[in-house]
Amino acid sequence: MRSTPPMPRARLDSSITDSTTRPSAPHALAGSTAERYRLPLRGRAAEAQVIAQGINAAISGNRAITVFSGDPGIGKTRLLQHAYEKATSLNCHAMIVAPDIDSSMTPLGALVNAATRNEMPLVARSDLEAALRAPTAPHYWATRVIADALEAAASESGAVVIVDDLQWLDAGSLATITALINDLQGVPVYWLMATRTGRYGVAHQRFIAQFVDDSSSYVGVEPLDAEAVWAMTSDALGSAPGPRVQSAVERAEGLPLVVLELLRGLEEDGLLVPVRGGVDLESDALPARFGSSASERLHQLSPEALRFAQIGSLYGREFPIGGVLDALGQTAITAAPAVQELLDLGFIIDSGTSLAFRHDTVQSAAWNSLSPTLRRAMTREIIHKRLAEGEDIAALAALVASVADSADDDSIELLLDAARQLSITDIKGAADLIIEGARLAIGRTIHADHIARLLPVVLSAGRIQEAVAISDALAPVLGPDSRAVVHLAIARQLTESDFDGAIAETTLALATAGISESTKVQILAVRALNYANKADAAGLRDSLQQARAIADVDRDTLALATIDATESVLLFNQDQFRAADRLQRQAIEQITRAGSIAGLWLPEGLWMAFMRNSLGYYAEAIKLIEKGLAEANAANNVIAETYWRMVYTRALYDYGRLEDARTQAETVLELATQLGLGDFTNATAGIVLHRIALHTGDVELRETVLPRVHQLAKGVGLRRTGNWHLALEAFDQGRAGAARDYADTALCSLREPIPSMTTPADFADDLMLSLICRQVDDLAGLDLVVDVAHKRATRNPDNNLVVAVATATQGVRDASAATLLEAAEQLQHVNRPLVMARVLETAGTIDPTAETATTSLDHALRLYDELGAARDATRVLQTLRSRGVSKRLKAADADTDGLSTREHQVAERIAAGLTTQQIAEDLMVSPHTVVTHIRHIYTKWGLNTRRDVADRFRRRSL
Secondary structure, three states: OOOOOOOOOOOOOOOHHHOOOOOHHHHHOOOOHHHOOOOOOOOOOOHHHHHHHHHHHHHHHEEEEEEEEEOOOOOHHHHHHHHHHHHHHOEEEEEEEEEOOOOHHHHHHHHHHHHHHHHOOOHHHHHHHHHHOOOOOOHHHHHHHHHHHHHHHHHHHHHHEEEEHHHHHHHHHHHHHHHHHOOOOOEEEEEEEEEEEEOOOHHHHHHHHOOOOOOEEEOOOOOOHHHHHHHHHHHHHHOEOOHHHHHHHHOOOOOOOHHHHHHHHHHHHEEEEEEEOOEEOOOOOOOOOOOOHHHHHHHOOHHHHHHHHHHHHHHEEEEEEHHHHHHOOOHHHHHHHHHHHHHHHOOEOOOOOOOOOHHHHHHHHHHOOOHHHHHHHHHHHHHHHHHHOOHHHHHHHHHHHHHHHOOOOOHHHHHHHHHHHHHOOOOHHHHHHHHHHHHHHOOOHHHHOOOOOOOHHHOOOOOOOHHHHHHHHHHHHHHHHHHHHHHHHHHHHHHOOOOOHHHHHHHHHHHOOOOHHHHHHHHHHHHHHHHHHOOHHHHHHHHHHHHHHHHHOOOOOHHHHHHHHHHHHHHOOOOOOOHHHHHHHHHHHHHHOOOOHHOOOHHHHHHHHHHHHHHHOHHHHHHHHHHHHHHHHHHHOOHHHHHHHHHHHHHHHHHOOOHHHHHHHHHHHHHHHHHHHHHHHHHHHHHHHHHHHHHHHHHHHHHHHHHHHHHHHHHOOOOHHHHHHHHHHHHHHOHHHHHHOOOOHHHHOOOOOOOOOOOOOOOHHHHHHHHHHHHOOHHHHHHHHHHHHHHHHHHOOOOHHHHHHHHHHHHHHOHHHHOOOHHHHHHOOOOHHHHHHHHHHHHHHHHHOOOOHHHHHHHHHHHHHHHHHHHHHHHHHHHHHHHHOOOOOOOHHHHHHOOOOOHHHHHHHHOOOOOOOHHHHHOOOOOOHHHHHHHHHHHHOOOOHHHHEEEEEEHHHO
């Protein structure tokens, strides 16, 4: 009897079987699941429409943002692949960022690779690497390089930035993308990103929070419906699926990746058979691979293929074939069967330049298939091999952390080295590594000094409790100086928030027996600084006396300069202006003699400019600021540049240049956010913005900046500053009682040698404080303000500002218009126009019967109007009208359509086709300042894109 011939078997359409070796866009999403999706897009009409709208927006000159969120296997990467193909077909430049699971500990790795891919580089790798080698803020400079290149690319026909697997990106890359989105507002870029649902770390949560409440930007991707699954199955099979196939794919629950996995398994097991009109199963059996884990499937491989996969997993999801071959001691010819086996079975994908695991679960399975001991040993070998080949240790941080062991001193040192390099771009990730290294190194003296040197990184990441615990653990194994330096590092960090805590740390440091005099001087300098901050004159004098008694001018130059600068601040707050000036100049001379640059000596080097501005010497302050900015720019030190712009913000405001001050303040706060600077910038730039909002009546600006003021008021070191500006706001709104309550911290500390209100001190605040006290009939408060102001003027009779303020406060207390006008006359020699206007306004309102009342108000109105202080001007205008005097405010400058001169210059250059960087170079300002000007133009002209700005400017020119 003849046997029955076997039933013919059906095969999947070749478009899917070939996809594992011939990806459609190797430079785009290689190594991802995109190569498995060589089928038509099914069931995603709504998502495809969102993508089409975003791409069309970029082509037409607009910006758009979409974040797809969904579970693994839901088809997010397929949507991104669709977007990439559509964008490139329309000649849009596309930059694709495709991180893998190891990228979260690789600073800027995926982003750098995306911007410098060989097939279509956005920037030259050498340019980006040069930016990343910058001595300060390399993250910022890399962002600028990418932003300028992306803007140039987008100016041609729009650009699309595609970011897959956001959850795997490192904190530095997420911060860079945030900065790029903000800086390139109005540039025709479509930002298309995908992330898994769930929580993947603080940086990821913070990034997603920007979009999650905007339904137009944040799109949840749901499982496919039955009709879409049927269509997808038909595409894969090349014909209609039979009822058993349909029943089988229902088990995939609408997840496209699982559908394809199931179909591939059916094919591999020979379960698909042709039937009339389609393809079906000969039984209800499911493929052996369905439901089995990647780990179970790996163990079905040949030993050679499994070992190749295991070595590859030590590199990450994407790995170089040469590195694996070298580790195995094989050639491409001898390893070919193992590689082909992995490709044929769909474990890995060939991108054309490297190999990659099909999915991160496969890589994890290969990694976990090694015994822990063997895996650690093999990983260490791979790490040393990659370091020898020139790879950056920070890029291997995740790998190093995975194998660090308390019994392996070399691995601990590698972990600490990785932390040091990682701290440049991801200080929180670096802190995690240091804390882990300290845990592994408990009781081992060989690592103690290394950990001690890295402790400031842990402190800068805000992990103060962990830092203190590490300090305590290190104490028994550190030498005296090293122990003292640990306490000193903690004290420096606490200086920003807890003066008493900082002093306590210096006390512990000084109590350490056997410390060198040089170290002791450094500790005493920080101790003196904190005593000055908390206005403890006795403690400050004692610290200064001890430091000067043991300091060596040649050895301790920098510490002595800090001591001089600290004492200068104290003398200034004690109204000893000449002595303060002399001591600060001495400090700067010491810094210069030591070979350092005064403009880079932060924050002490800023003090002279702050001080001269506070005393009313605007022109001199501006010269100092310009010198500091020039030194910072020459050194490519963006942190120093930001601090000098902060001082510039305050000077511009005091001089009444509200529009320019606002631009600088917004630039400073944007930079401070990117650079991780703290309350120091907020206490100056944020406060200036708040005051500008009060002067101009800009409600939107006020609401934006008010949380910053509340943050200061709730803090410790700058609580008085925050409360004072809440008092000014309450006074502006007519809430006299609340204003007096907020001003209580100022009144209580008015006689102390500290800034009681604005910091650094603005002596004109005394005028506002006297008005608040007068409003609630606080006579004792008025007397106190007048007494303090007059004593200051008596000590410094040659300073027109403090003399005028003293006269003005007396005029408020005595309700004397004549005295206030005398103060106005004294202010003629000071560049403080807003103060002059307030004095004149007060002279005109405090005694309505005075003959000069109307003239004073009219003069105040003109000043406010010229300065752009619209709310102040309106207040005076209403007062005049209530007295029967008719006045009008001047119209906006019609020649520039409401733009300032600088904004007009920026608009002109946008119309000429210049990029942000080109405009910055042409106008000799920072790129961030240009971005701020552009935002103001958008607001004033009611536009959203640079193309719209260019069109309007050209029409206006015609």
